[in-house]
Amino acid sequence: MSEDESWDMDDLPEGEDSQLEWWDFDDRAEMIDAVVGDIKFIIESALDARGEALLALPVSEEAMPVLEALAEKQIKWKYVTIIPTDDYLVPVDDPRSHVKALAQLFLTRGARVLPIATENEDYHLAGGAADARLQDLKWPPDLIWLGMGDDGSTAGLVESADLEEALDGPKEKRAVGIMPDNGDTPLVTITKAAICEARTVLVLLNGAGSQMFLEQAIEEGASSMASIGRVFADLTVPVDIYVEN
Secondary structure, three states: OEEEEEEOOOOOOOOOOOOEEEEEEOOHHHHHHHHHHHHHHHHHHHHHHHOOEEEEEOOOOOOHHHHHHHHOOOOOHHHEEEEEOEEEOOOOOOOOOHHHHHHHHHHHHOOEEOOOOOOOOOHHHHHHHHHHHHHOOOOOOOEEEEOOOOOOOEOOEOOEOOHHHHHHOOOOOOEEEEOEOOOOOOEEEEOHHHHHOOOOEEEEEEOHHHHHHHHHHHHHHHHOOOHHHHHHHHOOOOEEEEEEO
16 A cells, blocks of 8 residues: 555645545555545544444445445444435335445444435435435534546436536535436435535545546546536545555
């Protein structure tokens, strides 16, 4: 493992004041150990400070090995609440359900795993219901973990007529419904404003190409065509970015 690059407040483009740490790995197992160790530290720090922890986690092919390893750690899981960063509007027993995957890993450990999506034909109503659920939680999350799609999407912030509401809607709104332009299943996602309220943000990337894409998106900031670039434009919290080469 090596710390590839560290950006502090003075290094970032004007208007950005978060602290980014880039971590580069040639060994997948070593990266998984590092990410799990850091998440465990975040949870335990939150438990020491407030007696509880709130995590927003992704469900993806890249994330699952880390989540599986994290679930094996000896943590006071009964004081930990977990939500998905985004989820499809499908039944909870559907293989695409993100909350189902998280529940299978962490409910058995004693954690509280909460859905943000419900099966609903009206994705706008589903987004409103998801927002109401998140409003009831003790905000902000101690950790929001973001992935990144090939197009620079993150969480459920995908190309859609609803994307602007998710990125630049009312700052008090924590979740919205999304109907993807590609015709995929509608979903709900946490908003940019909700992400920017997190105490810590973690990003996991696969390959140098993804790192270059993210670096460019961060440089472009609010003018980026990638949703993750627009999220980073407003981040003011510590961000750890792990890259598997």
